Amino acid sequence: MDGIDAAAEQFWADGACVVRGVVDGATLDRIRAAIDGLSASPEMADLSAMAGDTSTGRFRGGVDHWRTHPEFAAFATTGPIPAATAAVLRSGHLWLYEDSVLVKDPGSPVATRWHTDDGYFHAEGRQMATVWLALDPAPRASGSLRFLRGSHLDERRYRPTFFVTDDPIPGTEGDLVPDLDHDAPGVFGWDLEPGDMTIHHARTLHAAGGNLGTTPRRALSVRYCGDDAVVRVKPGAPGKPGFDDVAPGTAMAAAAATLGLPEATLV
Numbered sequence: 001m002d003g004i005d006a007a008a009e010q011f012w013a014d015g016a017c018v019v020r021g022v023v024d025g026a027t028l029d030r031i032r033a034a035i036d037g038l039s040a041s042p043e044m045a046d047l048s049a050m051a052g053d054t055s056t057g058r059f060r061g062g063v064d065h066w067r068t069h070p071e072f073a074a075f076a077t078t079g080p081i082p083a084a085t086a087a088v089l090r091s092g093h094l095w096l097y098e099d100s101v102l103v104k105d106p107g108s109p110v111a112t113r114w115h116t117d118d119g120y121f122h123a124e125g126r127q128m129a130t131v132w133l134a135l136d137p138a139p140r141a142s143g144s145l146r147f148l149r150g151s152h153l154d155e156r157r158y159r160p161t162f163f164v165t166d167d168p169i170p171g172t173e174g175d176l177v178p179d180l181d182h183d184a185p186g187v188f189g190w191d192l193e194p195g196d197m198t199i200h201h202a203r204t205l206h207a208a209g210g211n212l213g214t215t216p217r218r219a220l221s222v223r224y225c226g227d228d229a230v231v232r233v234k235p236g237a238p239g240k241p242g243f244d245d246v247a248p249g250t251a252m253a254a255a256a257a258t259l260g261l262p263e264a265t266l267v
């Protein structure tokens with residue numbers, strides 16, 4: 001994969017990287033169709049409503065589609081998405097933790113607030129990352145992700161929030177998330193074309209603006225654990241099946257089968 005070593009260097013130095021043109025046109029069409037098929041599904045929460053926004057353009061999101069839709073499991077565990085992620089994480093194995101579909105209609109002003117994914121993951125380790133695959137042109141003005149450089153190296157832990165507000169989820173642990181200007185020093189990101197993806201570390205602070213463009217901003221986000229990840233339930237964070245029954249500190253390699261988390265095929 002062209003440029004993957006440079007992407008890995010940047011991921012570990014800055015906390016995020018971009019890999020361009022990873023997914024081919026036919027696969028993008030299949031992912032778009034799968035995402036569009038969820039549009040009226042109860043799996044998709046109205047995040048605009050959670051933000052108190054009444055605009056016609058909505059922000060909708062769902063999680064764990066792979067559990068009930070085999071095509072989502074296939075997107076996340078086979079082909080170039082996990083292969084690129086494992087190369088960037090420098091991990092010999094990769095376990096699917098979660099997937100998420102995130103659709104911002106044109107005209108949705110709702111921002112994704114600053115957060116780290118770490119607070120939501122019932123796992124701990126340096127080799128944990130999220131892929132954000134663009135299915136539509138996603139310049140910054142349409143809501144591609146913004147990252148805070150080096151924040152993955154900070155030992156601080158942040159409380160997970162409701163994603164579109166800064167309110168922490170009750171019962172969670174850590175500091176309150178910051179509210180950073182998207183033009184602040186150290187904030188960076190990329191304009192993306194369909195098939196490009198960013199990969200960010202689970203401890204990297206990130207956010208996205210609303211979609212000020214004229215086309216939808218559909219994204220598939222996939223969260224992975226690598227070789228050094230261990231199970232660690234985070235109090236108050238949304239639960240995942242089986243995690244409470246696994247001893248804290250158990251290696252994901254040993255726990256994944258019990259948890260029903262598939263290992264990706266890396267080619």
Ligand SMILES: O=C(O)CCC(=O)C(=O)O
Pocket residue numbers: 100102112117130132143206207208219221222
């Ligand atoms: O798509 C978005 O607006 C946010 C996605 C995100 O924060 C993530 O996938 O980690």
